Amino acid sequence: MEQFDLLVIGAGPGGYxxxxxxxxxxxxxxxxxxxxxxxxxxxxxxxxxxxLLDKALAMDKIRNLTGDGIFKxxxxxxxxxxxxxxDAVVGKLTGGVSALFKANGIQLVKGEAALExxxxxxxxxxxxxxxxxxxxxxxxxxxxxxxxxENTIDSTQALSLQQVPKRFCVIGGGVIGLELASAFASFxxxxxxLEMLPDLLPKELPxxxxxxxxxxxxxGLNVITGAKVLSAARNGAEKAVSxxxxxxxxxIAADEVLMAIGRKPSLNGIDAKAIGLEIDKKGFIxxxxxMQTNLEGVYAIGDVCGGYQLAHAAYAEGEVAVSNILGxxxxxxxxxxxxCIFTIPCFSAVGITAEQAKEQGFDPVVGSFNYQGxxxxxxxxxxxxxxxxxDRKTKTTLGIQIVGENASEMVSFASSEVANHTxxxxxxxxxxxxxxxxxxxxxxxxxxFKLAVHKI
Amino acid sequence: xxxxxxxxxxxxxxxxxxxxSVNVKKGDIVKRGxxxxxxxxxxxxxxxxxxxxxxxxxxKVSEGDTVDAGTVLMVIGDAADAASYKAEAVAPEAxxxxxxxxxxxxxxxxxxxxxxxxKKAEPAVSAAAPNEVKAMPNAKQLAKQNNVDLAKVTSANxxxxxxxxxxxxxxxxxxxxSDDEDVYAVEPQSRMRKAIAARMLQSCNEIPSFQISINIDxxxxxxxxxxxLDAFGVKISYNDIMCKALAVTAKEFPLLNARYENNxxxxxxxxxxxxxxxxxxxxxxxxxxxxxxxxxxxxxxxNKANIGKARDGQxxxxxxxxxxxxxxxxxxxxVDEFTAIVNPPESCIFAIGSIRTEPVFxxxxxxxxxxxNVTVSFDHRMIDGSxxxxxxxxxKAYMENPSLLLF
Numbered sequence: 001m002e003q004f005d006l007l008v009i010g011a012g013p014g015g016y017x018x019x020x021x022x023x024x025x026x027x028x029x030x031x032x033x034x035x036x037x038x039x040x041x042x043x044x045x046x047x048x049x050x051x052l053l054d055k056a057l058a059m060d061k062i063r064n065l066t067g068d069g070i071f072k073x074x075x076x077x078x079x080x081x082x083x084x085x086x087d088a089v090v091g092k093l094t095g096g097v098s099a100l101f102k103a104n105g106i107q108l109v110k111g112e113a114a115l116e117x118x119x120x121x122x123x124x125x126x127x128x129x130x131x132x133x134x135x136x137x138x139x140x141x142x143x144x145x146x147x148x149x150e151n152t153i154d155s156t157q158a159l160s161l162q163q164v165p166k167r168f169c170v171i172g173g174g175v176i177g178l179e180l181a182s183a184f185a186s187f188x189x190x191x192x193x194l195e196m197l198p199d200l201l202p203k204e205l206p207x208x209x210x211x212x213x214x215x216x217x218x219x220g221l222n223v224i225t226g227a228k229v230l231s232a233a234r235n236g237a238e239k240a241v242s243x244x245x246x247x248x249x250x251x252i253a254a255d256e257v258l259m260a261i262g263r264k265p266s267l268n269g270i271d272a273k274a275i276g277l278e279i280d281k282k283g284f285i286x287x288x289x290x291m292q293t294n295l296e297g298v299y300a301i302g303d304v305c306g307g308y309q310l311a312h313a314a315y316a317e318g319e320v321a322v323s324n325i326l327g328x329x330x331x332x333x334x335x336x337x338x339x340c341i342f343t344i345p346c347f348s349a350v351g352i353t354a355e356q357a358k359e360q361g362f363d364p365v366v367g368s369f370n371y372q373g374x375x376x377x378x379x380x381x382x383x384x385x386x387x388x389x390x391d392r393k394t395k396t397t398l399g400i401q402i403v404g405e406n407a408s409e410m411v412s413f414a415s416s417e418v419a420n421h422t423x424x425x426x427x428x429x430x431x432x433x434x435x436x437x438x439x440x441x442x443x444x445x446x447x448x449f450k451l452a453v454h455k456i
Numbered sequence: 457x458x459x460x461x462x463x464x465x466x467x468x469x470x471x472x473x474x475x476x477s478v479n480v481k482k483g484d485i486v487k488r489g490x491x492x493x494x495x496x497x498x499x500x501x502x503x504x505x506x507x508x509x510x511x512x513x514x515x516k517v518s519e520g521d522t523v524d525a526g527t528v529l530m531v532i533g534d535a536a537d538a539a540s541y542k543a544e545a546v547a548p549e550a551x552x553x554x555x556x557x558x559x560x561x562x563x564x565x566x567x568x569x570x571x572x573x574x575k576k577a578e579p580a581v582s583a584a585a586p587n588e589v590k591a592m593p594n595a596k597q598l599a600k601q602n603n604v605d606l607a608k609v610t611s612a613n614x615x616x617x618x619x620x621x622x623x624x625x626x627x628x629x630x631x632x633x634s635d636d637e638d639v640y641a642v643e644p645q646s647r648m649r650k651a652i653a654a655r656m657l658q659s660c661n662e663i664p665s666f667q668i669s670i671n672i673d674x675x676x677x678x679x680x681x682x683x684x685l686d687a688f689g690v691k692i693s694y695n696d697i698m699c700k701a702l703a704v705t706a707k708e709f710p711l712l713n714a715r716y717e718n719n720x721x722x723x724x725x726x727x728x729x730x731x732x733x734x735x736x737x738x739x740x741x742x743x744x745x746x747x748x749x750x751x752x753x754x755x756x757x758x759n760k761a762n763i764g765k766a767r768d769g770q771x772x773x774x775x776x777x778x779x780x781x782x783x784x785x786x787x788x789x790x791v792d793e794f795t796a797i798v799n800p801p802e803s804c805i806f807a808i809g810s811i812r813t814e815p816v817f818x819x820x821x822x823x824x825x826x827x828x829n830v831t832v833s834f835d836h837r838m839i840d841g842s843x844x845x846x847x848x849x850x851x852k853a854y855m856e857n858p859s860l861l862l863f
Contacts, residue, residue: 076566
């Protein structure tokens with residue numbers, strides 16, 4: 001039986017980054033992957049979605065420029081070529097991960113791994129033993145067993161549709177649903193989003209969510225909240241989604257129906273009962289803040305242990321797990337986890353909302369700044385708003401939420417301010433490059449205390 | 457040996473032609489010189505003849521297809537060739553992917569959501585294998601132009617839907633009838649119609665033209681015509697005499713031989729004259745070249761040949777578009793006078809009315825005289841009023857005294 005310092009099950013963002021980090025620290029590492037390296041994020045998640053959204057954004061820009069008469073006509077686009085371009089980028093990135101494995105001496109075992117007692121893994125008939133194991137098996141789309149669920153597609157299938165559906169119905173107004181809805185709206189689909197909850201993104205700042213809702217509606221998304229989906233029927237090529245809203249049953253016709261109501265942990269090869277692994281009520285692997293499971297030497301990171309189902313959450317969790325494996329005690333701080341939704345326009349948030357701040361005993365005050373007051377935004381034709389949540393008493397930064405172009409880039413700047421609890425004085429001393437959208441983050445922070453320069 | 461029949465070059469201005477009829481079918485035995493396909497360019501209908509004897513093994517075009525010069529239209533050979541050709545053809549087809557390839561143009565759709573979507577091919581057609589096309593391309597086109605659902609059209613011969621089937625359907629169908637009083641039918645435009653439209657619009661847009669009218673005493677010309685008929689048994693037309701008079705006039709007024717091309721006034725060494733020939737479906741202007749070197753007899757023969765070819769649709773592109781002057785004669789329709797539009801890039805066009813008997817005041821009394829009104833439109837970029845007037849004075853003198861043409 002081959003001996004390793006660390007066995008990693010799954011080569012998604014959490015798994016591959018943990019493996020590389022551990023290998024760089026001198027550990028002997030093997031990674032098991034049944035599919036393509038890169039996991040959901042690289043193959044059927046963030047990256048392909050982002051590729052589609054980037055082209056969608058470019059097309060919106062062209063439409064706007066055409067509307068202004070700067071472009072004479074908008075021209076034609078090929079969705080087939082967008083798909084081909086997407087596949088090329090995915091291929092390049094997954095190839096890059098494989099090269100990193102090779103360069104760091106990590107052994108990649110292709111096949112479905114089974115975790116056994118005592119940090120042992122069997123794969124393709126061979127046994128591997130590690131001092132530690134990281135479970136990073138990820139998640140897969142959860143399909144609610146409504147009547148006619150077979151007439152719906154999951155996000156993986158939606159990403160590789162070979163033609164733009166004329167009518168696109170999305171069940172689930174979460175991150176994945178809204179992102180794909182935004183992309184297809186740009187490509188010309190009539191998009192309807194059905195969300196069961198009474199409002200979108202209930203955990204985020206209501207002011208920011210309101211701005212986002214208006215913006216995505218303008219972008220062409222018909223969002224119906226409080227809609228409980230009953231069935232997805234099929235008549236020839238046409239599908240019909242029935243849902244209940246306010247006690248009434250309605251039906252909408254669609255050419256494709258995406259079900260994006262959430263993701264389930266992937267536990268193939270992890271027989272929790274047999275090995276005594278603790279699973280929480282929702283079916284995710286239970287971990288502590290060091291990413292340790294109840295089993296000695298077994299860690300779990302990423303989507304499989306719930307929490308933020310984000311690639312960068314998995315990266316962060318992987319770092320925590322590897323540090324602890326290396327004997328450096330480290331815990332996960334999720335309070336500074338940036339949250340991005342790549343809608344058009346995109347949304348980002350970090351830290352807490354005003355409501356959460358109240359619950360934690362702060363006296364929150366929300367400053368805001370509209371993109372219309374920013375030179376860069378006007379030059380780019382960008383629109384949106386920045387919100388900064390500060391504590392009235394200590395004048396420290398508690399949370400930042402941004403809706404609008406480049407929100408996902410600005411959130412990194414915002415994250416460090418939240419992490420550092422930046423005070424009003426520090427905000428005032430900050431010099432932000434001009435012209436830039438980031439200026440608005442400072443302005444919004446100052447506005448919390450009515451000190452914004454470019455706001456009446 | 458397998459022989460490929462290729463699309464010949466259609467002339468200087470275009471290398472594209474639309475196949476308007478395919479006269480043979482697979483398996484037909486053809487001889488050298490048989491007309492296999494007729495193709496329509498913007499100027500003429502071009503018969504494509506077989507250069508070989510044999511059997512038609514494969515037909516690669518159908519009516520309505522647009523082809524470039526050099527495109528293989530048909531494959532001809534003997535029985536052995538047929539067998540070997542099949543073997544050749546099957547191999548690449550089998551290797552081709554089964555999925556129907558999306559055509560390049562179908563692949564693209566407008567970015568502007570409000571723009572008309574790129575129409576997808578009829579599902580039935582796209583689903584079928586390429587060989588199982590249900591309708592001729594020109595039938596599809598006509599159906600599309602008139603919003604006719606091809607599924608409702610039945611083929612007269614039970615096979616492919618042809619253009620005539622669609623026309624028949626449109627005649628019989630009552631879909632067009634509505635309460636709306638402004639009902640109209642869209643007249644399909646032939647290549648010739650489109651070419652005329654484009655040329656005439658170009659003329660009006662680009663050519664600053666002016667007109668000069670003259671009134672010619674045709675007594676001399678009539679006499680000449682009759683004398684030629686009596687002496688040689690040859691029937692010449694007034695157009696022929698005018699051609700001769702023009703060619704002689706051009707010796708003194710070389711701008712009659714000029715063409716305005718590429719912002720240059722290009723004066724030809726010879727006089728090339730076009731005669732407008734009206735057809736049922738349009739108009740062509742075949743040109744007699746080097747009129748200055750031809751006798752009246754030759755001019756008459758050339759014009760006669762051209763007119764015959766024009767009516768039979770046999771004109772070649774090289775027979776047209778190379779003149780500097782055109783004659784348009786509506787005299788036979790009892791037209792007194794009219795103006796014509798300069799045929800670009802020519803310098804002028806002569807609009808000739810009918811010969812009428814008019815009273816002329818001569819030596820104190822009115823005498824009957826055969827008169828003909830000619831209105832000439834000149835391109836002012838090349839010819840000014842006085843030049844035109846002097847030129848016409850000379851032309852009139854030659855027409856009225858044809859014997860001077862001998863000088």
